[in-house]
Amino acid sequence: MASALMRRVSAFKSDLIMPLAYLHRRFISCGPKVLSQNNLPQAGFFLPDEGVMLPPGSFKNKVAFITGGGTGLGKGMTTTLSTLGAKCVIASRKLDVLKQTAEEISNQTGNKVYAVQCDVRDPLSVKACVDELIDVAGLPDVVINNAAGNFISPSEKLSANAWKTITDIVLNGTAYVTLEVGKQLIKAEKGAAFLAITTIYAESGSGFVVPSASAKAGVEALCKSLAAEWGRYGMRFNVIQPGPIKTKGAFSRLDPMGTFEKSLISRIPTGRLGTPGEIANLAAYLCSDYATWVSGAIFRMDGGEYVSMAGEFNLLKKVTNEQWSMMESMIRKTEGS
Template sequence: MAGRLQSKIALVTGIGAGIGQGIGLMFAREGATVIGCDISEQWAEAAVATAQAEGLDFESVHPIDLTKPADVQRYIDYAGRKHGRIDILVNAAAIPPHMKPVAELDYDAEWVPTMVGEVDLVFLAVKAAWPWMVGHGGGSIINFASVNAFRGSTNTGMVAHCAGKAAVLAMSRQIAIEGGPHGIRCNTISPGMVKTPSTQGAGTSTGAIADRILQRLQIKRLGEPEDIAYGALYLASDESTWVTGANFPIDGGVLAG
C-alpha cells in the first residue's frame, strides 16, 4: 500500500531525531510533502540530508523553539503560505521533562518548564495550524500522550511528566470535539519506552531501569521510532477518516498488564 499519504502536506515537529524523525521519513516515503522543524540545526540538517539522499520531498524550518509563540507561528505559517493548506500536524517534539518526585520538584525551575515543554507547545502548534485546516478540507492532528498518562512509575519520580501527558490526552479529546464540524480529526498516541537519543541520554533505555521496564512488557523489547511511526501513518491517512478523539497505546503491552 505505497503512497498512503500521496499529495498530503504534513508538518512534523522534532524531526531531528527519535520519534519525530521516524515519522517524518515514513510520511515522506508514503508520498507526503513533509515540512519539519527542530530546535537543533545540526540534527535537522542531518535529517534533511538523509531524506534528500532518498529523493524524498522533505524540508525543515530550523532552529524553531516550540515554546515560543512567535517561532511556532513562523514555522506553521511558512508551510501554510507555501502550500495553501495543512493536511497533517504531528506534534512529536517535546522538551525533556524534569523527572523528580513531588517532594523534590521545584515549581519555577522544573514543574513550569515541564508543563510548557509537554503541554503548551502542543496548544501553540494546534492554534497556529487551525486556520490552515479550517476551510481547507480539514486535517489530521496527532498528539503524543504516554503510558504515563495512565500509570505512574516506581522506577523514576515523574509527577510533572505524568501530569503533562495526561493534560495532552484531555486537551486532544476537546480538540477533536471542536474540530469535528470543520473536518479536523485529533487523536493521540501513547508510546511506551522507545529507544531515542533522549531516553538513552536519560539512562532509561539501557541498564537496570530498562530491565525493569522489560518485565512489564508483554512483547519483550523496547520500542523503536518506526513502531510509533506506523501508528501515526494510519492516523494521518484516509484509512482513519472515522477516527477522532481516540488514544492509541503503542507500548509493547504495558497497559495490558
C-alpha cells in the same frame, strides 16, 4: 521459534521485491539493536516487522508537519510519511540537526523534506514557523505534535522553573501549534488529521516524572476536546501512547546508566522494547485516508506493559514452586468444602 524464523525469511524475501519496505527497514528500524539487549525468550514470537504498512503513494500530494522531527520517533514518523509520498516539514529548536535529518531523509526517499526552526514554548516562534510552513509547503494535511521534554526527579526537588520547562514544551507547545495551525485551516476551510504522541503514564500517572505525566494528560484532554469541537471543520484528533522505546534522546535522559532497561523489559509481556518503525506505521495509518472515521481515540502501543503493571495478581508469575504447592493445597480444600 521455527515460525519466528520463517517470518524473518519471509520478511527478507519481501525486501527483495518491495523497495519502500526496504528503505523503511534499513533507515529507521532499530529492531535488531533492541532485540539484542536483555530481551526475554518470548520476544521471538513478537519480532517487529517495520516494513511500510500502507500502500505506496498513500500520502502523495499531502503535506505533513512534524514537531520534534529531527530525532527519535519524530524522525521515524517523518521517514515513513516521506516514503509514502508526503511533502514533510520538520520543526524543532536545533536547526543544524533538523537540516541534517531533512537532507538524509530526502536522499533516502526522493521526496523533499523541509527544516524549519521553532521553539514550541514561544507563541511568536510558533507563529513564525507556521507561516514558513505554509510558505514552503502549503497548509498541512497532517500535523504531528511530537516535541517533548522530560527528566527524572523526586517531586520534592522540583523547582518552579523545572515544572514550567516541561509543561511549556509538552502541553503549551502542543496547544500553541494546534491552535495556530487550526485557525489557519478553519480560515482556509481545509481539513487535517492531527496526532499527538503522549505516554502510557499520561493515563495512570507516575511518580518521578510528574511534570511530564501532568502535561501529557493535558495533551490528551486537548485532543479529545478538539475532536468533539473541530470535527465540523474537517479536523480529526488522535493520540498514541507509546510504551518504552529505545531512542538516544529519551534513554540518555531517563536511563543514562542503562540500569532501568532490564526492569522495563521484565514487565512487558511481549518481552522486548518497541521500535520507532512500529510507532511510525501506526501514526501513518491514523493520519491517512484509511482512518477518516477515527477521531478522539487514544491508542496504547506498549507490548502489554500497562495491563501487566495494572493487574493486581500479575506478579504471581514470580511465585515459587513451594508457594504454588501451598496454593494448590488451599484450592483442594476449597473444592472439598
